[in-house]
Amino acid sequence: MNNVTMLHGAGGKYMLQFIRQYVLKYFGDLGRNIDVPLYLLEDSAIINGIAFTTDSYTVYPLFFPGGDIGRMAVCGTVNDLAVKGATKILGISCGLIIEEGVELAMIEQILNSMRTASIEAETSIITGDTKVVERGRVDKLLINCSGIGAPEKELFHNYEVIRRSRGDSSSMWLINKNIRPGDRLILNGPIGDHAVAILSARGELGIKSEVKSDVAPLNKLMREALKTGGITCAKDPTRGGMAGLLNEWAESTGLGFILHEEAIPISPAAKAASELLGIDMLEVGNEGKVVMCVVNEKAEEVLASIKKNGWRHASLIGYVTDSFKGVVLETSIGGKRIIPPPVGDPVPRIC
Amino acid sequence: MNNVTMLHGAGGKYMLQFIRQYVLKYFGDLGRNIDVPLYLLEDSAIINGIAFTTDSYTVYPLFFPGGDIGRMAVCGTVNDLAVKGATKILGISCGLIIEEGVELAMIEQILNSMRTASIEAETSIITGDTKVVERGRVDKLLINCSGIGAPEKELFHNYEVIRRSRGDSSSMWLINKNIRPGDRLILNGPIGDHAVAILSARGELGIKSEVKSDVAPLNKLMREALKTGGITCAKDPTRGGMAGLLNEWAESTGLGFILHEEAIPISPAAKAASELLGIDMLEVGNEGKVVMCVVNEKAEEVLASIKKNGWRHASLIGYVTDSFKGVVLETSIGGKRIIPPPVGDPVPRIC
Numbered sequence: 001m002n003n004v005t006m007l008h009g010a011g012g013k014y015m016l017q018f019i020r021q022y023v024l025k026y027f028g029d030l031g032r033n034i035d036v037p038l039y040l041l042e043d044s045a046i047i048n049g050i051a052f053t054t055d056s057y058t059v060y061p062l063f064f065p066g067g068d069i070g071r072m073a074v075c076g077t078v079n080d081l082a083v084k085g086a087t088k089i090l091g092i093s094c095g096l097i098i099e100e101g102v103e104l105a106m107i108e109q110i111l112n113s114m115r116t117a118s119i120e121a122e123t124s125i126i127t128g129d130t131k132v133v134e135r136g137r138v139d140k141l142l143i144n145c146s147g148i149g150a151p152e153k154e155l156f157h158n159y160e161v162i163r164r165s166r167g168d169s170s171s172m173w174l175i176n177k178n179i180r181p182g183d184r185l186i187l188n189g190p191i192g193d194h195a196v197a198i199l200s201a202r203g204e205l206g207i208k209s210e211v212k213s214d215v216a217p218l219n220k221l222m223r224e225a226l227k228t229g230g231i232t233c234a235k236d237p238t239r240g241g242m243a244g245l246l247n248e249w250a251e252s253t254g255l256g257f258i259l260h261e262e263a264i265p266i267s268p269a270a271k272a273a274s275e276l277l278g279i280d281m282l283e284v285g286n287e288g289k290v291v292m293c294v295v296n297e298k299a300e301e302v303l304a305s306i307k308k309n310g311w312r313h314a315s316l317i318g319y320v321t322d323s324f325k326g327v328v329l330e331t332s333i334g335g336k337r338i339i340p341p342p343v344g345d346p347v348p349r350i351c
Numbered sequence: 352m353n354n355v356t357m358l359h360g361a362g363g364k365y366m367l368q369f370i371r372q373y374v375l376k377y378f379g380d381l382g383r384n385i386d387v388p389l390y391l392l393e394d395s396a397i398i399n400g401i402a403f404t405t406d407s408y409t410v411y412p413l414f415f416p417g418g419d420i421g422r423m424a425v426c427g428t429v430n431d432l433a434v435k436g437a438t439k440i441l442g443i444s445c446g447l448i449i450e451e452g453v454e455l456a457m458i459e460q461i462l463n464s465m466r467t468a469s470i471e472a473e474t475s476i477i478t479g480d481t482k483v484v485e486r487g488r489v490d491k492l493l494i495n496c497s498g499i500g501a502p503e504k505e506l507f508h509n510y511e512v513i514r515r516s517r518g519d520s521s522s523m524w525l526i527n528k529n530i531r532p533g534d535r536l537i538l539n540g541p542i543g544d545h546a547v548a549i550l551s552a553r554g555e556l557g558i559k560s561e562v563k564s565d566v567a568p569l570n571k572l573m574r575e576a577l578k579t580g581g582i583t584c585a586k587d588p589t590r591g592g593m594a595g596l597l598n599e600w601a602e603s604t605g606l607g608f609i610l611h612e613e614a615i616p617i618s619p620a621a622k623a624a625s626e627l628l629g630i631d632m633l634e635v636g637n638e639g640k641v642v643m644c645v646v647n648e649k650a651e652e653v654l655a656s657i658k659k660n661g662w663r664h665a666s667l668i669g670y671v672t673d674s675f676k677g678v679v680l681e682t683s684i685g686g687k688r689i690i691p692p693p694v695g696d697p698v699p700r701i702c
Contacts, residue, residue: 001455002454003451003452003453003454003455004449004451004452004453004454004455004458004483005452005483006451006483006485007483008449008481009449009481009483009484010483019481022455022458022462023445023462023481025462026459026466027445027462027465027466027469027476027479030466030470030475031442031475031476031477034442034477037477038476044478045442045444045477045478047441047442047477047499048501050401050441050499052441052442052444052477052478052497052499053478054444054445054446054479054480054495054497055446056446056447056448056480056482058448058484090399090401090403091382091385091396091398091403093396093403093404093405093497094374094378094405095405095406095407095446095495096407097407097409098359098360099355100354100355100356100357101354101356102354102355103353103354103355104353104354104355104373105353108373108376108377111373111374111376112377114377115377115378118378119381124378124381124382124389125381125382125389126382126388126389126396126398126403127389127395127396127403127404128374128389129406129407130359130360130366130369130370130374131360131409132355132356132357132358132359132361133360133409134357136487136490137409137411137490138488138489138493139484139487142448142493144405144407144495144497146403146405146446146497148398148401148499150399
């Protein structure tokens with residue numbers, strides 16, 4: 001392939017290939033004294049004790065049930081920091097690229113969403129940039145948010161719990177290389193809702209749906225969970241979904257990830273949409289969701305704390321093993337299915 | 352106006368209005384304990400001793416004499432940090448939004464430019480994000496870079512020099528509110544070259560030009576200048592050019608800025624293009640340029656240090672006064688001309 005295709009940005013196999021062959025080729029060897037450098041491909045870099053992340057938001061339509069591009073941008077940035085343990089969000093940047101002719105009232109509504117989401121995440125937008133481009137050079141509005149975050153005392157406590165449990169070779173930050181066989185997997189709520197909300201807003205669902213996107217900031221959830229301690233790694237299953245996330249973990253750790261199908265929460269509407277459109281809900285991007293790896297002896301306790309904090313569908317969905325490398329789904333009747341990394345998007349891109 | 356126009360992004364009067372009426376309305380009151388908050392509209396926010404900035408790059412063509420969009424993105428980000436005094440660039444993010452179908456070889460060339468510029472600025476790209484969008488949803492490639500930076504010992508030394516000179520009400524950071532009547536203005540090199548390079552690459556110049564864009568990282572220049580001490584504020588004259596920058600300073604300080612026309616360095620090609628196309632070179636965006644305010648007694652010494660570091664056209668171009676508010680250009684024959692804030696771009700946007 002000599003040209004960029006949609007697959008290069010879809011969160012699957014080709015995207016990883018693109019990142020390795022191009023991005024890491026030019027940027028991967030630079031950067032010394034970095035706690036979590038680029039080549040680890042974590043959601044945030046960590047340098048001088050500060051987590052730093054960036055994401056561009058190109059979702060359409062700009063408004064959908066439960067949210068809009070502005071809310072997605074702020075929450076996505078907060079979450080990329082929070083899942084690595086930087087639950088104190090120091091500040092967020094707002095880079096707007098606006099097509100001339102767009103209604104100011106629409107921009108205002110999106111800025112207001114960004115404000116609300118910042119307040120929910122106990123942070124604020126502290127720097128920004130606005131570019132307006134000629135008609136046709138972008139489709140209405142694109143947003144980039146970057147963010148910086150810092151660890152709080154809960155992360156240090158969490159680290160102490162892990163060290164007591166398994167010695168001290170782990171990182172304080174919740175990064176992939178901390179994952180060990182025996183860790184349990186916790187998911188904080190049902191998958192697929194964001195996909196259904198977006199498809200519904202695009203009129204691609206064919207059925208009427210009341211499902212709202214679950215886009216939300218997760219730094220408070222992470223902070224509360226860290227209080228119990230024992231979380232070794234965490235990541236939000238956005239582009240590429242659960243399948244992408246777990247295969248990324250399998251690839252970077254060389255370990256196996258076993259999922260119990262009946263334990264994975266999914267709303268009835270997402271299940272229906274999945275059967276109707278033939279979409280694998282394990283492959284679609286989610287918002288407001290996080291998968292945590294937790295040391296076995298703390299797993300039930302962390303789950304209870306997450307439920308207590310309002311995530312009543314949170315669930316222990318599986319565990320980590322060293323008996324193979326990859327991702328396997330176990331069905332309730334004893335069947336086993338290998339979950340490969342998604343090749344591209346199962347549906348038009350939704351995040 | 353109910354709709355966004357090109358003027359809203361042009362670095363002039365309407366852009367400032369848009370930022371005040373929309374961006375500051377929703378984000379301006381948030382963010383406590385911030386050293387340099389959003390509402391000051393500086394190039395970087397400063398929080399917990401860290402400078403943080405963002406910029407989206409929408410320039411076209413993507414390649415031009417002396418640089419490309421990748422070099423512009425890295426240098427622009429470095430410079431927004433450096434001009435505030437954060438000369439140690441901790442890390443830069445790279446957010447790519449690519450139109451499907453674009454040649455991978457072109458992306459590769461741009462990533463390579465970003466690499467080279469990072470090395471020049473003694474920093475690295477430590478986190479990133481790549482989105483691919485359907486054909487027609489963006490024009491080939493957009494880049495967002497954000498950056499974080501820290502002060503170095505030279506900034507603390509500079510602060511000591513200022514404190515000795517005028518008492519201690521100033522900020523350590525090189526922000527607008529440090530500017531005082533009597534400060535001298537230094538520009539590090541000729542204006543207009545970037546504009547001429549871009550116009551030439553677009554075929555809009557009508558004459559053959561050998562001029563290259565002067566896009567370059569300025570953190571080493573800033574570090575060297577700070578060693579002498581006495582710099583109270585600095586900013587790079589990008590969008591809106593010198594006219595935009597100085598009117599921003601006038602607006603935020605209530606002071607007057609006097610420029611000596613014959614002291615402002617401008618290359619013969621930029622002068623020719625200016626006369627040919629009727630472009631006011633004070634209004635066009637520059638890259639690799641910085642205007643510094645310096646306490647009077649240190650101005651000659653700082654200028655000498657800048658020249659010694661390779662900027663041989665650096666010049667003392669004017670001074671700050673409290674006898675009026677605004678920007679005035681004094682010509683060599685004794686004429687005076689008020690320089691208003693640019694309304695919009697004098698030419699199609701070039702940065």
